[in-house]
Amino acid sequence: MYLETSNVVKQYANHLALDKVSIQVPRATVFGLLGPNGAGKTTLIRIITRITAPDSGEVMIDGRPSKAEDVYKIGYLPEERGLYKKMKVGEQAMYLAQLRGLSKKDAHRELMIWFKRFDIMDWYNRKVEELSKGMQQKVQFISTVIHNPDLLIFDEPFSGFDPVNADIVKREMLRLKDEGKTIILSTHNMESVEELCDNIALIHKSQVVLQGKVFDIRKEHRPNIFRFRLMGNEFDLVHPSFTLLSKEPYHEFIDLRxxxxxxISSNELVKLILDRYEVVSYDEELPTMNDVFIRTVTK
Known part of the structure; x- marks a missing residue:
C-alpha cells in the first residue's frame, strides 16, 4: 500500500494540531513518523486510520482518496493500550481477530501460528491480568497484525519490552516489510529508527520540518568530521583546510578527529593526509538520527 497525505489541516478549538501536513509513505517500507510530544503525530495517525477527519486536505491510498472500507486493510497499535484483564489471553485475541473481520476458524489458525512464533502458547488459557506488561504487548502486537493488513501503524511499539523481546518485534516488523507490508513507526527511540526505517518525516509544532530517506538525511546533516588512524605517534600538520579536534595515542597508532x-573537498582532505602520513584507516562521522532530531527541533 502506498500512502500519501496532502496539506492535511486539523484544528481543535484554539490549538492547530496539524498545519498543511504532507507526507509520502512508499509501499513495502518502514516509515518513521517522528517528533516531540505534542507535535501532531497521533492526530495524523488518527486521520489516516479514519478515527477522526481532517478539516481540510486529503489522505490518498494507492493514488486515490481514502475511503471507509480501507480501515480493514490497516492494523493500528496505539500508544495507549489496554486489554480486558479478566479475559483469558486466547479469548481476548480471538475476540480482537474476529472484530477485524476474521472468521472463528481463520482467527484460531492464525493465532496458533503467531502464538508459536512468539513462544506464548503456554499463556493461551491464562488470564490477561497474569501477564507481564511485555507479554501483554506481544498479545496486542499479534492482534494488530492478525488480519494480514496492507498498512501497519505502530505507535511506540517497543515501550515496556526488554531488549530481547524488542529485538523479536523488530525482526517481525522487517519480515512483514519483506512480505510487502507498508509500516508506519511512530517512536522516540532513534536507534530503532536507524535500524528499521527507510524513510522518515519529522513533525514539529504541527508542521513537517524534515522528510526523506534516513541515510540521505544523515548525510545532509553531516558535520564534516573525519576520523583517521595513523601509524606512529606523530602528527604536526597545520593547514587552513581543517581543524584538529582531537589527537589520541592508541598503542602504536595515533587517532585523529x-x-x-x-x-576543500573530502577527497582533497583525505589526500592531504595520505600524502604525508601512513594512514591505517579513515572514515567520515555521520550524525545519528538522535543528533539530527535534536538539532532540527531546537534550531
Whole structure:
C-alpha cells in the first residue's frame, strides 16, 4: 500500500494540531513518523486510520482518496493500550481477530501460528491480568497484525519490552516489510529508527520540518568530521583546510578527529593526509538520527 497525505489541516478549538501536513509513505517500507510530544503525530495517525477527519486536505491510498472500507486493510497499535484483564489471553485475541473481520476458524489458525512464533502458547488459557506488561504487548502486537493488513501503524511499539523481546518485534516488523507490508513507526527511540526505517518525516509544532530517506538525511546533516588512524605517534600538520579536534595515542597508532573547513573537498582532505602520513584507516562521522532530531527541533 502506498500512502500519501496532502496539506492535511486539523484544528481543535484554539490549538492547530496539524498545519498543511504532507507526507509520502512508499509501499513495502518502514516509515518513521517522528517528533516531540505534542507535535501532531497521533492526530495524523488518527486521520489516516479514519478515527477522526481532517478539516481540510486529503489522505490518498494507492493514488486515490481514502475511503471507509480501507480501515480493514490497516492494523493500528496505539500508544495507549489496554486489554480486558479478566479475559483469558486466547479469548481476548480471538475476540480482537474476529472484530477485524476474521472468521472463528481463520482467527484460531492464525493465532496458533503467531502464538508459536512468539513462544506464548503456554499463556493461551491464562488470564490477561497474569501477564507481564511485555507479554501483554506481544498479545496486542499479534492482534494488530492478525488480519494480514496492507498498512501497519505502530505507535511506540517497543515501550515496556526488554531488549530481547524488542529485538523479536523488530525482526517481525522487517519480515512483514519483506512480505510487502507498508509500516508506519511512530517512536522516540532513534536507534530503532536507524535500524528499521527507510524513510522518515519529522513533525514539529504541527508542521513537517524534515522528510526523506534516513541515510540521505544523515548525510545532509553531516558535520564534516573525519576520523583517521595513523601509524606512529606523530602528527604536526597545520593547514587552513581543517581543524584538529582531537589527537589520541592508541598503542602504536595515533587517532585523529579532524573537521573539514572551507571549500576543500573530502577527497582533497583525505589526500592531504595520505600524502604525508601512513594512514591505517579513515572514515567520515555521520550524525545519528538522535543528533539530527535534536538539532532540527531546537534550531
Amino acid at each position: 579532524i573537521q573539514k573547513e572551507g571549500d
